[in-house]
Amino acid sequence: MDIKQKPTYKTKRFWAGILLAQFLLFFLFSKVEFIVNLFVKFFEFQKSVHQKIFSLLSFSVGDILYIILGIGLLYFILKIIKKKSRNIFLLRFLILANILYFSYQLFWGMLYFQKPIIQNLPRGNITLKETQDLTLKYLTLCKQTRKLVNEDKNGVFIVTDLNKIKTEILHNQGNLPNFLGHKKAVNINAFKPSLYEGVMSYSGILGYYNPFTAEAQYNAELPSTFLPFTLAHESMHQLGFAREQEANFTGYLIGRNATNLDLKYSTEYFVLKSLLNSLVEKKPEFVKQVIQNYSSEMKRDRMAEKDFVKRHEGFLDVMFGYTNDLFLKSNQQEGSVTYSYFVDLLIRFERSVSKK
Known part of the structure; x- marks a missing residue:
């Protein structure tokens, strides 16, 4: 392996490990009522902030975001297929995946584990x-x-x-x-x-x-x-x-x-x-x-x-x-x-x- 590729390889392993650790950590969080309630309380704060900001615009900001993410994902796939750009774009993809997964769980995902209404x-x-x-x-x-x-x-x-x-x-x-x-x-x-x-x-x-x-x-x-x-x-x-x-x-x-x-x-x-x-x-x-x-x-x-x-x-x-x-x-x-x-x-x- 080329010496220049070693840091990239190690970094990729690091971010892949962080993503796996997130999966395990949020799974454990979902089993602890006290922690789930903390996420619920955070949602009570962030929902009003988000709604105040994005309600100012008449169009769907979230839909625009999804379009950008869709184009970005296609771009990443094309770059990862190419051998010359594979390492750097696979690394960037792993970093982005970590950010999106963490944001999703923080803003919404943990709310699925609230105490059932029934x-x-x-x-x-x-x-x-x-x-x-x-x-x-x-x-x-x-x-x-x-x-x-x-x-x-x-x-x-x-x-x-x-x-x-x-x-x-x-x-x-x-x-x-x-x-x-x-x-x-x-x-x-x-x-x-x-x-x-x-x-x-x-x-x-x-x-x-x-x-x-x-x-x-x-x-x-x-x-x-x-x-x-x-x-x-x-x-x-x-x-x-x-x-x-x-x-x-x-x-x-x-x-x-x-x-x-x-x-x-x-x-x-x-x-x-x-x-x-x-x-x-x-x-x-x-x-x-x-x-x-x-x-x-x-x-x-x-x-x-x-x-x-x-x-x-x-x-x-x-x-x-x-x-x-x-x-x-x-x-x-x-x-x-x-x-x-x-x-x-x-x-x-x-x-x-x-x-x-």
């Missing part, structure tokens, strides 16, 4: 009858609220003022029940339409939270039935609820008694679909009967959703669904198409409310 709710087995009864309740609620919202020329539900929905979501963050813990609402509008909305429509992704900028991105092309609840869901990530189904549950708490009817209907409709999805294998005839009992307005909304999904089916949908499933499971969560944890949280909460 530990603060009433215990007991969830019965099929209980789930079916709640499904019928939300069918009735959906029918009632659907009659009060606006439609487009095709008779499909349409959101009339997205800014009002954002304002109510931020307001309702301050009214979440105490059993969820001490998550402070910052009341900063950091919702951003994604720059990748065309790709998102084909990937099946409705929205996402950027841990580096604390922005809540959403797909502006979504049917209106999806859009308000997607905003509520992503706002819960901004508040510090990392697990997907816990963000769904807290998003439901944001929208269940909303004065904004668009948000209320989108929330109730999401809950109804989640309950039906949880029953489709065990009680298929019941699910079929409930769908048949949708109001004519709800049936039009359902067809609009199905048309949107059908128009955007393809390879990306399968690929992103698979990778998202792996990501969720690697962070102590259910897969991307599983609603059982959300339904458990929902029913246990409904129990506690009905007893009051």
Whole structure:
């Protein structure tokens, strides 16, 4: 080996070792409740700082960052393939990987190991009858609220003022029940339409939270039935609820008694679909009967959703669904198409409310 290459080789080993040490260290951190709580407290500080900074810009800074990282990754790969530049660019890649991994864990990753919300709710087995009864309740609620919202020329539900929905979501963050813990609402509008909305429509992704900028991105092309609840869901990530189904549950708490009817209907409709999805294998005839009992307005909304999904089916949908499933499971969560944890949280909460 050339003498000039020895320091580079040793340095590469050093940074590779640091990356491996980070993997092990954060794994150990995730097992210690006291340390996890320290990361949670740090998040409470940094979320308001990040949101204040990046909310000043109307476009998605996080999306620009991802574009730069994507181009940079391709550039690194091309340089690493070439023998002459391999050593120095492999070293730079390892340094960058260390920085990104540490930043991700510091700003977000450790929040997946917070105490689960379900530990603060009433215990007991969830019965099929209980789930079916709640499904019928939300069918009735959906029918009632659907009659009060606006439609487009095709008779499909349409959101009339997205800014009002954002304002109510931020307001309702301050009214979440105490059993969820001490998550402070910052009341900063950091919702951003994604720059990748065309790709998102084909990937099946409705929205996402950027841990580096604390922005809540959403797909502006979504049917209106999806859009308000997607905003509520992503706002819960901004508040510090990392697990997907816990963000769904807290998003439901944001929208269940909303004065904004668009948000209320989108929330109730999401809950109804989640309950039906949880029953489709065990009680298929019941699910079929409930769908048949949708109001004519709800049936039009359902067809609009199905048309949107059908128009955007393809390879990306399968690929992103698979990778998202792996990501969720690697962070102590259910897969991307599983609603059982959300339904458990929902029913246990409904129990506690009905007893009051």
